[in-house]
Amino acid sequence: MTTHTLTAAGPQAAPPRQKKAQGSSLWRYLLIRFLLIFPTIFILVTTVFLMMRVTGDPITAALGGQLPPDQLAERIHEAGYDRPLIVQYVEYLGSxxxxxxxxxIDGQPITEVLLRYGGATLELASYALLVxxxxxxxxxxxxxxxxxRWGDAALRVFAILCYATPVFFAGLMLKLVFSSWLGWLPSSGRASPRVEVQLNSIPGATGIYTIDxxxxxxxxLISDVLEHAVLPAIALGLLTAGVFLRLVRTNVIGTLQMPYVDAARSRGVSEFRLVRTHAYRPALIPIITVIGLQIAMMLGGAILTETTFEWAGLGxxxxxxxxxxxxxxVQGIVALxxxxVAVTNFIVDVIAAFIDPRVRY
Incomplete structure (x- = not known):
C-alpha cells in the first residue's frame, strides 16, 4: 500500500528524481516535435513540386502561345526547365x-511577395481567430x-453549418445581406481608396492596416479599417467557430461528469455556475492543441475569403x-x-506541453 507523508502544508513535494524525470520527458517531447518539422516540410514541398511539374514546365504554362517557339525555348533553357526532373528537384530543395x-514570372522574389501581402493575411487570420x-x-x-435540450440541438446544428458551409458562399451571403440589402458594411477591400493611400504613405508602414x-x-481611419474587416473576418472565423463550439461542448460535458463536480452539484450549485467555475478551464486545453490545425485551415480558407472580398493578401x-x-x-507561396504552418504547429505543441502535462506522455 502506498503512503504519503503529510506536513502542515499538505503532501510533500515530488522527489527530485521524479521532477528530473518529468523535465526530461518534456524536453524529449519537444525535441521530437521539433525534429518532425523537417520531414513535414520535406513532404509538403516535394508534393508541391511534383504537382506543379505535372502540368509541364512553368514557362510554357505561363507564356505558351505568347512568345515565338525559339524565344520560348530560350526562356526554358535559361530557367533550367529542360534539364532532368531530378536535377531540378535537387536544386529546388537547395534553394x-x-x-x-x-x-x-516578372522577376519578383517570392519572399518580397510575402512581405508585401503577408501582413494583410495575418491581419485577416487574427480577426477570424478572434471571431x-x-x-x-x-x-x-x-x-x-x-x-x-432543444437549444443544445440548435447549437450543434449551427456548428455543423459553420463548418460545412463553403467560405466563399458564406462571404457572398454576408455581402448580399449586410452590404447590398442593408448597406451597413463595405463589400470589398481592406479600406477605402483614400484611406489606403494615407496608410501606405505612413513612414515605416507595417502593411497591417489596423496597426497603421x-x-x-x-x-x-481606424473605423474605416475595422468596418472593412468585419465581413471577411466573420466569413472565415465561423469556419473555425463551429469546430471550437463542438470541441468545447464535448469537453465541458466530460468535465461535468467528474466526481468533484458531482459533489458540487449535490450541494445545490447550479449547472451554469458549474460550467463557469469548474468546467470551462479544462475544456480550453484541447482548443490550444487544435489551433495549429485551424491556422492551416484558415490559410486555406483565406484564399477564397480574400478573393470573395478582394482583400489584397497572400490568398x-x-x-x-x-x-x-x-x-x-504558386509553388513558392505554397511552399512558404x-x-x-509547420513552425506554427510546433509552437502550439510547445505551449500545449507546458499547459497540459498529459500531452507529454
Missing amino acids: ILRGDFGTT AFVVGIPLGMLAAAIRD ALRTGQWA YQLSEYLKSRDFVA LAVI
Missing part, C-alpha cells in the same frame, strides 16, 4: 534551404450547460498567380506557407 523560394473564440467558446459552454491606423490616432495574390498561370509563384 529552399537557402531561403530562396523562387521568383515570379472563432468569441463565438465558438461561449456557445460551446452554453450548449454543454443545456445539453440534450492606430499609429495615426485618427478615429476615422488573393495566389489566386491571381493561378489565373495568370504563374506556377513558379507550408513552412509557416
Whole structure:
C-alpha cells in the first residue's frame, strides 16, 4: 500500500528524481516535435513540386502561345526547365534551404511577395481567430450547460453549418445581406481608396492596416479599417467557430461528469455556475492543441475569403498567380506557407506541453 507523508502544508513535494524525470520527458517531447518539422516540410514541398511539374514546365504554362517557339525555348533553357526532373528537384530543395523560394514570372522574389501581402493575411487570420473564440467558446459552454435540450440541438446544428458551409458562399451571403440589402458594411477591400493611400504613405508602414491606423490616432481611419474587416473576418472565423463550439461542448460535458463536480452539484450549485467555475478551464486545453490545425485551415480558407472580398493578401495574390498561370509563384507561396504552418504547429505543441502535462506522455 502506498503512503504519503503529510506536513502542515499538505503532501510533500515530488522527489527530485521524479521532477528530473518529468523535465526530461518534456524536453524529449519537444525535441521530437521539433525534429518532425523537417520531414513535414520535406513532404509538403516535394508534393508541391511534383504537382506543379505535372502540368509541364512553368514557362510554357505561363507564356505558351505568347512568345515565338525559339524565344520560348530560350526562356526554358535559361530557367533550367529542360534539364532532368531530378536535377531540378535537387536544386529546388537547395534553394529552399537557402531561403530562396523562387521568383515570379516578372522577376519578383517570392519572399518580397510575402512581405508585401503577408501582413494583410495575418491581419485577416487574427480577426477570424478572434471571431472563432468569441463565438465558438461561449456557445460551446452554453450548449454543454443545456445539453440534450432543444437549444443544445440548435447549437450543434449551427456548428455543423459553420463548418460545412463553403467560405466563399458564406462571404457572398454576408455581402448580399449586410452590404447590398442593408448597406451597413463595405463589400470589398481592406479600406477605402483614400484611406489606403494615407496608410501606405505612413513612414515605416507595417502593411497591417489596423496597426497603421492606430499609429495615426485618427478615429476615422481606424473605423474605416475595422468596418472593412468585419465581413471577411466573420466569413472565415465561423469556419473555425463551429469546430471550437463542438470541441468545447464535448469537453465541458466530460468535465461535468467528474466526481468533484458531482459533489458540487449535490450541494445545490447550479449547472451554469458549474460550467463557469469548474468546467470551462479544462475544456480550453484541447482548443490550444487544435489551433495549429485551424491556422492551416484558415490559410486555406483565406484564399477564397480574400478573393470573395478582394482583400489584397497572400490568398488573393495566389489566386491571381493561378489565373495568370504563374506556377513558379504558386509553388513558392505554397511552399512558404507550408513552412509557416509547420513552425506554427510546433509552437502550439510547445505551449500545449507546458499547459497540459498529459500531452507529454
